Amino acid sequence: MPVYVTDKPLRLTSHDVVARARRALHTRRVGHTGTLDPLATGVLVLCAEDSTKLVQFMEHDTKDYLAWISLGAGTPTLDAEGPVSEERPVPTLDHPGVQATLDTFLGPQMQVPPQYSAIQVNGQRAYAAARAGEHIDLPARPVQLHELTLLGLHATTDAAPHTFSPDADGRWHPDPAGQTFTLPPTLGDHPTLLVWARVGSGTYIRSLARDIGAALGTTAHLSGLVRTRAGRFGLQDAVQLTDLEGAAGLDDLAALDLPTIPATPDLALKLRQGKRPAWQDTGRFLVTLDGALVAVADGDGHTLKVVRAWN
Structure with missing residues (x-):
């Protein structure tokens, strides 16, 4: 399931928003990337289903x-x-x-x-x-x-x-x-x-x-x-909670504010096996920095794994 950018209403807790999102999205697996107090409003990013794994990479955003x-x-x-x-x-x-x-x-x-x-x-x-x-x-x-x-x-x-x-x-x-x-x-x-x-x-x-x-x-x-x-999500990108059901949302790759490496079948296989292959390619996809996090997109262009890349 995708990532949703919501506009938290006044007087709801972040937990309240998650509870409503669970009902609207018909899933129990919903998390958010940074608490807002009840008297605050504005951007609250929700991650549903398998996208909850992205929270760890987004909760430290500015x-x-x-x-x-x-x-x-x-x-x-x-x-x-x-x-x-x-x-x-x-x-x-x-x-x-x-x-x-x-x-x-x-x-x-x-x-x-x-x-x-x-x-x-x-x-x-x-x-x-x-x-x-x-x-x-x-x-x-x-x-x-x-x-x-x-x-x-x-x-x-x-x-x-x-x-x-x-x-x-x-x-x-x-x-x-x-x-x-x-x-x-x-x-x-x-x-x-x-x-x-x-x-x-x-x-x-x-x-x-x-x-x-x-x-x-x-x-x-x-x-x-x-x-x-x-992070990368502004209030102008947000949907109201009442419109959450049926909202398109963003897929994982679009939601992450990380450089992206397109994985070859061999690289994708090694990553799925838990190996740490070196990234040797040069050219327009050379985005690695010493120890930097990058998103590696699998062959379908959407499935991804976040790794720490080294030159």
């Missing part, structure tokens, strides 16, 4: 987001699920100063995950402990932030743009003629940053909102989040 960060109010969940548990004054801010602060987060970072997250510590989910009133010291984890662009500084989240379009590079910007996104109800009228972000796998935008607020001398929470891209 991801793009539109993020609304409300300043002056903190919440236990770090998002608009609330309630507001801390309030602090917001200093006077300007666009250049906020952008300079955002720039300090670029590159490799150590990030503390939210207390309300699915991370396991000693066999216990952090969110389960948080709901029981317990606090777990979650260790900081390495993340990579590639781009953070301030699109606007607004008096409230409701006053910020909600309608956007992508440019040729996949970066989204406010556009009254574009796509309108629904955000969760706000927790009050708080100054709000509108940020476009490109981040590496494992980055919590909720934690980033918390840390940006602290760097600006206040507290903050994430009041809205839209994932506009996951």
